[in-house]
Each structure stands twice: as C-alpha cells, then as structure tokens.
Amino acid sequence: MHEASIMQNVFDLAFARLPSGSATRVVRLRLRVGVLAGVVPEALTFAFEAMKPNTPAADAELEVERVPALLHCRDCPCDFAPESYPAPCPKCGSWASDVRQGHELDLMLVEFAAENLTTDHPDSTDGERITKHC
C-alpha cells in the first residue's frame, strides 16, 4: 500500500501552487486514476482524510475520476475495452495487447479559496490554465 506516499505527492504538487504570504486554502483536488494504475481509490481517500488535518487542505474535498482500461491488440489490430484485466482480444483471441488507457495516475486540478485576498493570485503558472470564479 503506497497510497500515503502518493497522497503526499498530491499535497506537494498542490501546496507548491499556493500563493505565498496569503491565507489561501485548498478546497478541492481532483485525481485521475486508471483501473490498471495499481492504486486503490478507497485507500487514497483514506490516506487523504488521515493526512489533511493541520494542512492548507484541512477542509478540502477529494474527487477521484476512474479511467477504464482500453487495450490495443497487437495482432488484429483493434482497440477494445476489457471487462477485467488481463483479457484476450474479442476479435482474434490474442492476449498480446498494449495499454492505451487505464494506467493514469494524475493530479488534474486544484481549487483554491481565499478570504480578503490582498494580492492577486497568479494569472498563470508554467502555462497552466487558471479559471477565475470572481
């Protein structure tokens, strides 16, 4: 179970984007976790709840977006979505396939909040898109 160290990476990436010197909080984090990533979403949520107190994410919510598997048959070739893994190609029966989708383990977005923000939050950080609500 390495979900705690993965959650630490989530916090590191999110907190690195906190504007310095302001009382900004993290209110939402969204992860994308493929079904073949070798990570259990329930364990991630458990680690998140255990680790968030006394951090800028103390009141944050965690959203985990599951990505189903998509395999590419090396012999047909065709793409197919298996119900479980591993699975043979439904057309030709070959077990040789590459994973097109399903091994994702990404931090998608972070939502921040701040009261009486005196300095502007950054408009862009390394080309990342920022959506202002107000």
Added chain:
Amino acid sequence: METRRWIVEVNQALLGKNTELAARNRERFHAHGLLVLNLLSAPGSGKTALLERTLNDLHGKLRIGVQVGDLQTDNDARRLMGRGAPVVQIVTGGCCHLDASMIAQANEKFDLEQLDLLLIENVGNLVCPASYDLGEDVRVVLLSVTEGDDKPLKYPTMFRKADVVVITKMDIAEAVGADLPALRENIRRTAPTAMVLEVSARSGLGLPAWYDFLQQRRSGFPA
C-alpha cells in the same frame, strides 16, 4: 467577507518526480556502460537465493554490484556479502517499494565505473514496486512454483511490465504439485512478450540460460 475561489488545472503525473529521477539514474548508468536489472517478486520467491548463486557462478566473468531493498533488516545484504561483489543494503524503514531517489543515494556507495552489471533486489511485494521506475534496463519478475499458478492473473500490473519472468524453485515443482502448463499459460496471458526462464537456484537447473541472457544483454553495451 468575500471569498474568492479559483481553479488551477495541473494535469501532472503524480509519480512524475520519480520518473524524472529514474531517467537521470538511467542516463548515469548508461554513461558508465552499466546494465541494470530490477528484480521483483512476492516475499519468499527466491530473489536473494538467485542472486547468491549468480554472484558465485559469474564471479570473474562479470563485475556485478548489488543493491538490496528491505523494509527493516540487513539480513539479505549479509547473505550476499563475501562473494566478490559490492553489496549495499537499502533499508526503506517500512516503505513498501524502492524508488528512484533511494537508488540514486545508493549509487553514491559504488564506483559505477568498476561494474558491468547492477542487480537491484526490490522489496518483496507484487503491488507497489510495479509503479516505480528505478532507471533499470530490464524488469525481472520472479515467482516460485509454490505460489499458485494463477498468481500472474492476480497481479497483472506487475506481470504486464515484466521483460523477463523467472519461475523459481523448479526442483520442487513436482513435489508441490505445481500445474506448470497452467502457470506458463497465465504468464503468457499477462506478459505475452516477456522471456520466460525456469530455474532452480539450489540445483542449478536452467541457470545457464539466465547467465547467457545477462551476458548477452551486457555485451550490447560499450565496454
């Protein structure tokens, strides 16, 4: 009091930092002409036994270094010492896998220029280590004949990433009633392109093919 909210789209891999460090390790290994193997298995599959035998049999043929990961003890390093190869124990302190930063640290304890082959014994675990690139050239997944022929199906993420699958303890396969055809078929299903070797570190069965593989892969590197 007005609350302002904003969203930052990060879209970044959570293990991105490890992947970067692994790439740096790989670059460094290649600059030294070093072939690197990451050995993975469940606890007790025989990683250390295969290493003991390999160090004995290849002594004087390949200059081998070993990094061995364990949660708590240095028992494995002590087993491997005294065989003519430098051995560094990485105690993870409860962490269930090795990562690229631990390897980078351990590298400092070797003269990489004096080695042809680096064997990294990962923490015994078929789940977490699958996610962490260490900078290796070859991923070797071991499983012993006592573990049940459906093991590859239970841990497909690990087997899918294997370049080589080694079936160990072949000398007792018959005694424990191992269903070898089923085991081979399940490996083929989860790791269709992996090379499969069947060995016994105790009897020596199948080891020449393992040594041929190591020497052939190493010969592709600059001296």
